[in-house]
Amino acid sequence: MTLAFTLSDRCPPSFMIDENGKCQLVSLYQRYSAPEGFGGLRKPLPEARDGFSPQEIDLGRYLFFDPLLGGDKKTSCAHCHHPDYGYADGRGTAMGFGGSGVGAKRRDGAELERGAPTLWNVAFLRRLFWDWRATSLEEQAQGPLFAAAEMGNTPAQLEADINANGTYRRLFTQAYGLAHDEKIGTALIIQALVAFEASLVSLNSRYDHYAHGDHNALSEQEQIGHNIFRSFVTRCSQCHTPPLFTNVELAVIGAPEPPGKNFDLGADPIFPDMKLRGAFKVPTLRNISRTAPYMHSGSLERLQDVVEFYNDKRGHAAPEEQNLIIHWHITNPNLRKEEETALIAFLNSLEDETAAPVVPNAVPSGLGVVSVEADAGLKN
Amino acid sequence: MRKRIFALVVALSALISSTCVFSATQSKVITVREGASIQAAVKLANPGDTIEVYPGLYKETVYIDKNDITIRGVVVAGEWPVMDGEDTLNDGILVAGHGVTVDRFFIRRFKGNGIMTQGANNYKIINNIVEGDSVYGIFPQFSNNGLVADNVIWNVHDAAIYLGMCENADVVRNDTFGSVMGIEIENSKNILVENNTAHDNSSGIQVTLLQGLPVKTASNTIVRRNFISNNNVPNFAPRGSAAAGTPAGTGIVIFAADDTVVEGNIITGNDSAAIVMVDHDSSPNVRDPEMDPTPDNAKIYDNVYWNNGTKPLGAAKDVLEQAGLKEGFEVMLVTKSKGSCIANPSSVRVFGADQFTACPDGATSAGITTMQLSEPIAENLEQTEYNGRFAYKAICAGCHIYEGRMVGPPMRVIQALYMDRPEAMAQWIANPTHKRDDYPEMPPQNYLSEEDRLAIANYILNDLGKSRQLRQSRE
Incomplete structure (x- = not known):
């Protein structure tokens, strides 16, 4: 059991590994010719964020479900982007820092002004947040991570926690080839999160x-x-x-x-x-x-x-x-x-969660993974 | 060796399927007479088929999501097939298949549009008569390579003919009147608008770049040899609609679109002006940070102007009054514009004349006779050699992995089951039956072509899991 956490060497469903070991999105829509982008039945998709390695996508999955990323050590990304609620939160307005539970039963946390949007197909969005204030998934991720009312963390605390965790050090090394004394920075943590988020593809309804x-x-x-x-x-x-x-x-x-x-x-x-x-x-x-x-x-x-x-x-x-x-x-x-x-x-009829990722039973911090009621994904 | 056999199987199966395709898709004519449903005929039709609709009254919405269908009205002794929405049905004909022709229908009283295409390439909309009360009469949207010709349209609350976010189309020989706009070309590229009439609308022909739409440019529309007269009807678009802001009394409006050519038109009796050029600041809508808000590189070649700008209305009047002017103009440039020219400038009364240069003598767009493409746009990109792998990853991998349980059973088991029988597997995945109590029934994959299904089957049987086995045998 020394290697309880391993990173997958296979791309998630809807992705195909290329000669450089990166996962490229595959969808029947990509076979259609011009005009690109919008409208009608048989059109090619707009550009998506892809090209992440299977390992960093899988590392992102552990980070996404790990409450270690919350400043309160209770709130993971998945608390507000939850598999049971279509990767939104099942609430009118979201509840962040210090809260317990998910969905309508979530309580005792900081109240937010707006609802948590779904993460399905965020790989295709060039603007994020309800008010469009972020222009990339990387920029978006910093919002909730470091907002006091949301996950309430700080870059310094986040980096300290991740670097202090031997499992994460091993997994980051596997995914990114870290040098022996190389610190894991916020940008790299966010990159793995983005890789995971961009793998949430729903185009098979x-x-x-x-x-x-x-x-x-x-x-x-x-x-x-x-x-x-x-x-x-x-x-x-x-x-x-x-x-x-x-x-x-x-x-x-x-x-x-x-x-x-x-x-x-x-x-x-x-x-x-x-x-x-x-x-x-x-x-x-x-x-x-x-x-x-x-x-x-x-x-x-x-x-x-x-x-x-x-x-x-x-x-x-x-x-x-x-x-x-x-x-x-x-x-x-x-x-x-x-x-x-x-x-x-x-x-x-637009419902399709066939490519839902596997929700991990446990995460490297050892903190509790957000409960999953429905069979939204496979346990590993 | 295995590869060569694989190639042979693919080649053979391609031969078989193409033979089948030939016999199965001999195009046929389906006839519809009064009392029958046009949509029922569409459901029976296959690509290549023609649906002939005989005179009579048809109260239905027809939608064509298949490719290469022709739907044609048969006019008998002056009697047309009439599609009547009775102001309760939403749309007349909706087209989202490629290569569809809509020919010779009389379409009236639909709430939405008379004829609309969405993402349909290689379309033809010809010889139709459309009487409002719709939003648009004929509206190709997100559709490339098309023809809108010989239609008559009136009493429409926005534009009689509207091209939205389209490329490469000819809009020719149409008669548009009694609408808020005759013809509007919005956020489109490479469009020829020629030999049309636009009369007795609020505004004749507009070339526009509308804000907040996913296509961020509008360029290269030619407006040529049209008759554009007496477009002075008070704007009757519903309040808050996009058309409500359009200035009445205008022959041609260029709104933020670039590279527009205006040539050889006869423009008469438009009270505000013959040609107006405006930018995004003139509109109540938001500025779009991803768009250039001004109309640049317009080329206003020779046109015949007569009796325009005699009684400026609304916004045109306001602009003139602010400048201390009472008399109207033939051409009004109410914005900044880069690179625009006007032919024989001394012969035309121009507001904002200092922003135009004189077009070179003899400059003309006459060399361009069509904007349609010489070849139809193919639906698919060229097939890749790893087609089976591609389709497997795009579809099957959502529910199956090689070893282990997901939504469906492990592919290793399926591989053994169908060894050397790719055709059987290809057939089964089109119409699956429930085989295993401990797994849900697989949904049919019959939207995939026979070739695709066979390619997937060959990939599963010949390639899937092989690299893994190789790795394990090395270890």
């Missing part, structure tokens, strides 16, 4: 089977819902553009805040010269069935509530005194009840 040509992969009702989704009556697909189901842009939609919560300026403070008051990142709808509640602060409980929000009068939930410039694609679709139901059925 029943919708995808339909897109690739199995015309029976979606039910009649789901096909009707698909037509509603891409119609110019709803315009869902104009911002939640396939194949990623996001156009990776900001949008002002005037989503409500939960009762008692103040109006959130969104991206406005980040881009002060722009008319972005109340703008938020357009989130992916991949695995949307797994990531309730919805919107930046979780004010809408169910997909039904989301559809009703969009189907009601244009911009109805936006506080009038904020003078928001509501996105032009927010309209008055006037969907009938059965159309709402079909649309939700279609959204559910």
Whole structure:
């Protein structure tokens, strides 16, 4: 048992090892020719972050689930990006530092202003956070790690803890070929985390089977819902553009805040010269069935509530005194009840967690791994 | 040796399947008459087939997600097949398959669009009549290499014809009127807009770079030999919509798009101006930090202008009043522009004239006769030699590993089961049956082509796990 923790030499599902020993993303979408990027059924994907080694992806997996990364030694990345909740947190607004448990039962931690977004397909995003403030996964990772209310760590403490842990020293050496006395720095720790996050790929849902040509992969009702989704009556697909189901842009939609919560300026403070008051990142709808509640602060409980929000009068939930410039694609679709139901059925067809990583039973720190209720991945 | 056998198997199977393909996909004509469903015919159709729709009333949304389908109305003694949305159905015809032709339908009263393509290359939308009340009449989006020709469209709340984020298309010989805009080319590249009429709209033809969209440039649209007249209808787009801000009384608007050529048009009776060039600051939408906000390198060659700018409206009027002017202009440049030129500048009344140079004598776009590509865009990139491995990793590896249990059984077991029988495996994965009580049923993989399934089977049987075995035998 001296080598209880080993790093895999195989790429995760959806990746193929190249001649340099790096994992390259493979998806049927990559076989389609131009035009690149967005819209329609059979289109190539935008560029993804890949090219990490199997070892650093696997090392990132241990780090991701290890509460050693939290300043409180309780909060791991997985507490707010949890396999049971589609790698989001199952809460309206996230709860960070000092908390216990996951999902709705998480308690006693610092309250945050916004919800934790899903990590599925983050490899494709060129802007991160609800307000777009980070331009890379590396920059994003520093946010929660070192924010007092989130994981509440410091770079110095993080480096001290990791370097003091013999198992991590051995694993980092295996993944990165460290010299004998070489210190593991924050940048390297984050690189491994990024490698793991970028391996969370979901592109194999029943919708995808339909897109690739199995015309029976979606039910009649789901096909009707698909037509509603891409119609110019709803315009869902104009911002939640396939194949990623996001156009990776900001949008002002005037989503409500939960009762008692103040109006959130969104991206406005980040881009002060722009008319972005109340703008938020357009989130992916991949695995949307797994990531309730919805919107930046979780004010809408169910997909039904989301559809009703969009189907009601244009911009109805936006506080009038904020003078928001509501996105032009927010309209008055006037969907009938059965159309709402079909649309939700279609959204559910986007579920695919076949490439979910194995949740480790134990992590090198020896601290407890966040509990996993559902069989979201395989235990090793 | 094994490799050579493998190559032989692949070659043989390719031969067999291509023979089958030939006989199985002899293209057929499916006929639809009144009372039947057009969509039911689409479901029966295979690539290469034509669906002929006879005159009558059809109240349905038709969606075509298959490739190479032609759907054609048959007009009999002046009677057309009519698709009627009755202002309750969402869209007339939705196309997401490549190589689809939509020909000769009368489409009216849909809430969304009359005809829309999404990510559909090699499209043709020809000879259709579209009567609102839709948002767009004909709307190719994210679609490359297409033709929009000989259509008549009116009473649309945004643009009668709208190309969004498209490349390489010809928009020719269409008649657009009674809409907020006749034709709009948005965030697109290499588009020819020629021989159309745009009359009695709020605005005639627009070439735009809209903010907040994933395609960040708009360039190289030619607007040539169109008749653009009397576009003075008060803007009737719904409040808050993208079209609501469009200035009425304008013949041609260039909004932040680059490299636009305007040549040989007859532009008459547009109250605000014949041609207006504006930038992102003129719009209520956000500035997009990833876009260049100004319209550069416009080439305004010879056009015939008559009776434009006589009664400037709205934004044009405001600009003129701020400059202490009452009279309108033929060309208004209400922005900064780099590299733009105008032919025979002394013959044209221009606001912002100091920003234009004179185009070289005799300069013309006449050498460009089409923007369509000479060859259709292929759906797939060229097949790679490790096709089977690629598809295995992209699909199968989500549920199977070589040794050990995942969602499905270990591939080592499957390998033994199908040894030397790749065809049987390829067949089974298209229509799997539940074989093992301790595992869930495998979903069918019949969206994969026969070639792909056989390549996967050959990879599994011949290559999977081999490097591991080799390593173990060395150890």
